[in-house]
Amino acid sequence: MAEILVCDDETNLRELLCLALEANGHRTLAAASGAEALRLLEQAPWELLITDLRLPDVSGLEVLRRAKELAPERPALLMTAFASAATAVTAMKEGAFDYLEKPFDMEELHLAVARALEQGALKRENVRLRQAAGERDAGEEIVGVSLGMRRVLELARRAARTDASVLITGESGTGKELVARFIHGCSGRAKGPFVAVNCAAVPEGLIESELFGHAKGAFTGAVAHRPGLFVEADHGTLFLDEIGETPLALQAKLLRVVQERLVRPVGGVGERSVDVRLLAATNRDLMEATAAGRFREDLLYRINVVNLRLPPLRERREDIPLLAARFVEKHARKYGLTIHGFSSEVMDCLLRHHYPGNVRELENLVEGAVALTVDGRVELEALPEGVRCGVRAVDRAATPFRLPEGGLDLEAHLAELEASAMDQALELCQGSKTRAAELLGMSFRTFRYRLGKLMGR
Ligand SMILES: Nc1ncnc2c1ncn2[C@@H]1O[C@H](COP(=O)(O)OP(=O)(O)OP(=O)(O)O)[C@@H](O)[C@H]1O
Ligand SMILES: [Mg+2]
Incomplete structure (x- = not known):
């Protein structure tokens, strides 16, 4: 009260x-x-x-x-x-x-x-925690007014109080790395190192020595001893990005390190213990990869103690105005331009777009638009044609229902239909739940209840 x-x-x-x-x-x-x-x-x-x-x-x-x-x-x-x-x-x-x-x-x-x-x-x-820790709040960087994002950030904060491994999942560009840094920043390890490695970007032959280090002369080109990223992250956080891409052979080695927190450099003798908090991210469905034998189940359980799923941007359109404002400011500063804002048509388009590339796509759109401004206002011509209003998201084109020959899971199908209808209604009504509910012939209360259920899925 x-x-x-x-x-x-x-x-x-x-x-x-x-x-x-x-x-x-x-x-x-x-x-x-x-x-x-x-x-x-x-x-x-x-x-x-x-x-x-x-x-x-x-x-x-x-x-x-x-x-x-x-x-x-x-x-x-x-x-x-x-x-x-x-x-x-x-x-x-x-x-x-x-x-x-x-x-x-x-x-x-x-x-x-x-x-x-x-x-x-x-x-x-x-503020209280920050004052207590004498730290800057890492969360200031993250825009998230939507229910979905606030939920993620709250869970991230809670997880940050512990050393539990967190698996961050979500489509490309949803902010997984940002959330990983946020968890580190809120944690007791904030003063320690945050070391990020993109498992998909390191060539398969090098990833083991990259992570666990190597002894001098361990292989051609190993001209000096290298401690490896686990050791670099000692007393801090190691972020294994795109963990779904790690080859099976490495997964077995990772599992050992994760269980025992002991690393053995390639070609070296002896092991060294490390105190590292693990965070991992993927845009793949690891359950499916596990079922298909591409990802070790035991490793999945170890890294997935807490799961944070970042909702795609199209499921949290309330974040768009603030994100757009943040990016305008950032890129206007970068280009030395003064921008007064968007025309309302531009904002309408931004609010309606489908964003397969999520927040990263929004940032790119805004950056492009800022670069094309005249007299400090972002006008419609500054947006790529596909983004301008009137263009409906292709993947939602209405198809008349046809029962597949092999039958279908009707419950799941209806749930999907419901989610899509509510999503589209919200989009048409520019986020107004009252009007979206009317459009679907529901009371505001029912609409809100179902939306909450969908968001909590
Ligand atoms: N909530 C947010 N607030 C502010 N900026 C954000 C937010 N989410 C994402 N961004 C920005 O969008 C870009 C993409 O975010 P990030 O790299 O964390 O995504 P990702 O999920 O790791 O993507 P990928 O799967 O492609 O690696 C970054 O520039 C990031 O700063
Ligand atoms: Mg990333």
Whole structure:
């Protein structure tokens, strides 16, 4: 239960909001103008700010900015009747946690408030942990406002408190390496080394000596003793990227090291113990690889103590505005350009695109678009043709249902159909769950429940 500052000049709405929030056990402070909100921000105790964007005196963005100056870790929600994607980006950039598009129902309000408070609590916890460890929060780098990403980050934080091996799975470009660095940064090993090796990029003949080191003269070209990456990662974290690509012979050796934490350099005598936390990532289905005999089951169990699955970007479109804003800033700085933002058509296209290449693809799109700007605004021509609106994702083209000759698993088929319908409805309604629910003839409550179930799969 929290102290919530509500600022709206419309008396009816303000009172309604306060009543609804109080009915949910919160305490409220009401401000009828921007000026009053600014005064209360400084003088009253508050944990969450909910402000209208259009106020007669001071703009809602101004109120938001002041709130962020005073208390950067406290969350804020913006309400607006004119929700354009551009406003949403500005609001997010100014630090709003979420925005509510008027008219909204009380369910939406309570959901947004609950999420914002949860995020605020996480941030405070972070600040506390960071102060305790005297460390910079590695999570600042990672954008993740969607439910799916927040869940991943929360699990990552929990796993970081232990030395458990974590297997990070997800499609290419979803941020697996970023999450690996995040876990290391949040862990007690943060001051130790983070060593990453891409198992697919090292030639098969060299990977063993790369990982375990070699003695001088162990093979042609081994002109000096080399300690290997396990030893380099001593007292830190070793990140085995693309672990699905390691040859079977090496998997057996890895298993031994993982079990015993003892490494023997190629051609060397004697073993050395190492204190290493293992993280691994793959975009392959390792269960399937195991069934097919391409991956050792015992190794899988060892590295998969905790599994973190990164959702593809198309399943967490709420992250797109903030990610896009982050990338605009990054690449505008790199190219020495001043960018004021996207036109709303561009943001619409970005929100609708299917992103087979996930976050990496979004970053590339934004970088390309930034390079093509005129007068500081990213316009539609700056996007590749395939991304511009109207282009539907190819892999979802509707095909009339035909029962395959061999039959099918109807439950699974229906679940897939449901996921696809909800996904497409959300896309059509630009993320508004209320409207997406209407489109599918469901109540908001049912829609939210099913969405939650799907996300938790
Ligand atoms: N949530 C995020 N916030 C900010 N940047 C992100 C996020 N996720 C990914 N990125 C950026 O997208 C790019 C791809 O991320 P990363 O390399 O971690 O993906 P990956 O899952 O390891 O991909 P691959 O399977 O192709 O190796 C990086 O530049 C990364 O910084
Ligand atoms: Mg990677």
